[in-house]
Amino acid sequence: MRKIYAVYALILFVSSMLIMLIPMWLVSLLPAPLNIRCFMWLGRAWMHVYMPLVFCPVHTKGRQYFKKGQPYIIVCNHNSYVDIPATTYAIPGASKSLAKQELARIPVWSIMYKVGSVLVNRDDPESRKRSFTEMKEVLNMGVHMLLYPEGTRNKTDDPLKSFYDGAFILAIETQKPIMPTVLFNTRKILSAGKSFGARPHRIDVHFLPPVETAGMTQDDIPALKEHVFKTMWEYIEKSRSV
Template sequence: MNGVRKILGRLYAFYFLLYFVVLMLILLIPLYCCWLFREPTRTRGFITLGRIWMFLFMPLVGCPIRRRGTEHFQPGQTYVIACNHNSFADILVATSMTPGINKTLAKKSMGSIPIFGPIYRLGAILVDRQDEESRRQSYIKMKTTLDLGIHMLLYPEGTRNRTTEPLKPFYDGAFSLAIDSQVPIVPAILFNTRKIIPAGGFYAEPHKVTFDFLPPIDTKGMTRDDIPALKEKVFNIMRDHYVKGPQ
């Protein structure tokens, strides 16, 4: 990376962060007011405001979003969405652009950040992955969330993919949840978010994002014995679609 590009990338990263924070502060009171309501109204309010936030944010930082495959979401049906994870930008795009209302699973430490933490907790079920009881409670909360008609948006790679492979190996959680709750699982692929915020350093670049939802996979009648096969099937579908690239 040449010096001029590095400088421009850092300036853009500063603009990206500044504009994000400014919009957050403008929407702060309405977002905080979501805590006055019970679920699922609380999450519906958060997602509505989040979509406004991203509608004002992503295009004006040079990152327009193209969304495809929303026809796979049937009215009245709740889903587990399995999405790839390459960048911090994934959360901004996936949470706001997934049809219907959704929650994700996130690190408990993020919920303690001043000002931002309460907003983060609106859209996420928090978990301390080092604590067995916290993991157990988060799983119960995810099942309850699905029962309320709220999709669970999960990243089966666990953390951002910093490798050269299309996907990291998947954990079982998303597939256990889908099978235990007997809801379909929707494979979803984000393209180009890694180009916006690459791993490591204070640097960013504008880029168009494509968010694809693939046909859902039914889990009715499956048991936990089917987790390995389901996980492999979803992994192969997502990997093959990612390798093809946005069409």
């Protein structure tokens, strides 16, 4: 049944993606940041149709923390490939994420990743530097940056893996607030390391109160990272016990 469901979800994803491809290509030709805003509106509308059709309803909590006109660095846990459609569904307004540069070389996918992501080659120091500059430009345009500070999917039994510094350096250098965000149940749908298959499940996306960085300096990076890590870890643990 897991394989049958996975085939159904995959076929529906590919067919709906082909429908969305032309309008997404058209909006990609618009100037920034209008292209990002229109692109994410289309992506969100797509996911609002697709996720219920694959029996994975997305429920959000804490959207009231987003202030109009304020871009946030959205720091999110990472458990599954399903995290991407779930956050596309849930995040209000325009946003970009950080993605591997090689993904933009894949036909069809290239349109989505070039507009919806800041691309980086993690093995290239110059590419990492350029991506950091681009993320600052994204925030200055009033667009959110979605970052997964664990770096890769969490395959452990712990609520979180240790965080990298990048999101917190970006927050302090731009003086933008961090929006801690916790995803629940995406691993239950599609787990890393298992054979081909998936199963439907409700997804919860909880936005936590933002953490202000105004007035912070580089010396505050370790404390800021620890504070956000502890906030998210404790929230996940508390939710598990409910």
